[in-house]
Amino acid sequence: MRLLHSSKWIQIGLLAIATVILAPAAFAQDAGTRVAVVNSEKVFNESNLAKAMQTRLQNEFTKRQNDLRDNAQKIKAAAEKLDRDAAVMTEADRVRRQRELADQDRELQRKQREFTEDLNQRTFEERAKIAEKANLVLKQIAEQRKIDIIIQEAAYLNPKADVTDDVIKALNSLK
Template identity: 45%
Template sequence: MQTGTFIRRVLGAVVLAGALAAVAGVAQAQEARIAAVNSDRILRESAAAKAAQLKLEAEFAKRDKDLQDMASRLKTLSDQLDKNGASMSATDRAAKQAQLSQLDSDFQRKQREFREDLNQRRNEELAAVLERANKVIKQIAEQQHYDLIVQEAVYVSPRIDITDQVLKALAASSPAATN
């Protein structure tokens, strides 16, 4: 488990424990309404998340193809050097090795930049999906008079899981649904 995820879950558990203690005090006076939403399912199954994934694939397709082409050139050049290196003059072999080394450095740099850019854009798109989901969750909470809706929990009873309801509401509120 990544450290950030672990810390987020521990902090979520602490916040949840505090919130449940507060709700327990209110629950003595009246019945508290509690629900839970699985954020991971929202990010996997929602139409908005799927649209974001398609958008990212389209946005990064050309760079991915360029990287694949560069990897192919790198392999071809390496194979040529392996096959013909022994029969080449020392000068030609050194030039081919320098060319191979330069191409490999360029490939590694472009691959790293690609991954960084893709991760940044993915985080931006997923943050937008979660922001929309949080607005929908808040609307559901207000309409159905929930006292507490949690998104991170160790265990959630299917009885209080409203993830399907949130997915439906997100789909209904998406720009594509209004067309």
């Protein structure tokens, strides 16, 4: 029974692979199909919207990032001081100080995780706004040039089919 189940998934996988391989051939047979490609990462990195996004995120997160770096340096300095002074401290003081440092380190790690999660969330939100506008621009470009399909990222790209710079130019002209 398990072998039959695995066999079914293998057949589905082979069908999917065949579809991926044969689909371009089907498009090629229809000489009227026009295909273009856009490099979305270039749009997210080079458009004015993307640059404004980077500035907003930097303004929003720089203070927290600097605070985290400062706290990490303070903990490191305190740990180095403890290492130097451990020989002359009482056992109770040394253990108490080690616990305090461990607590501070855990708190710092928690704040670093929150920072990373917040930054990732805000980056996702900002990129979604750019993607929404880029999709509208892509639709306009497709309609103007009578393009049937616009693909993101391609293994091979004839420069004539690349509309990335046109998308960036159109996004940059938006107010």
